[in-house]
Amino acid sequence: MITLTPKAKDQLLKLIQQKNEKGFFMRVGVKGGGCSGLSYSVELDSNLSEWDKVFGEDASKIVVDQKSFVYLNGMEIDFSTELVGGGFQFRNPNATGSCGCGTSFSA
Numbered sequence: 001m002i003t004l005t006p007k008a009k010d011q012l013l014k015l016i017q018q019k020n021e022k023g024f025f026m027r028v029g030v031k032g033g034g035c036s037g038l039s040y041s042v043e044l045d046s047n048l049s050e051w052d053k054v055f056g057e058d059a060s061k062i063v064v065d066q067k068s069f070v071y072l073n074g075m076e077i078d079f080s081t082e083l084v085g086g087g088f089q090f091r092n093p094n095a096t097g098s099c100g101c102g103t104s105f106s107a
Contacts, residue, residue, distance in 0.1 A: 008079040009060045025061035029068040
């Protein structure tokens, strides 16, 4: 399961409203690279694959592909408005290490 804190959910809803189209959701994934070996990827998307895992509903839906889910299961996504280090933040119980920026991790 992947969850959003209330702050992250509010921010996601704002981003989707700015798109001014229906059917968008947050797609979260993992890609190779970054200081620690793996990086989080986050984007607004409207295309579901039959292999995607879906959490939440309506505009606060989070979608992740099966390969990334192995690394992200149990993760909580938060949002910070801090000037330095602000944005979406990831609390990933599967990460064995991470870099200072919070967007790269090792598993």
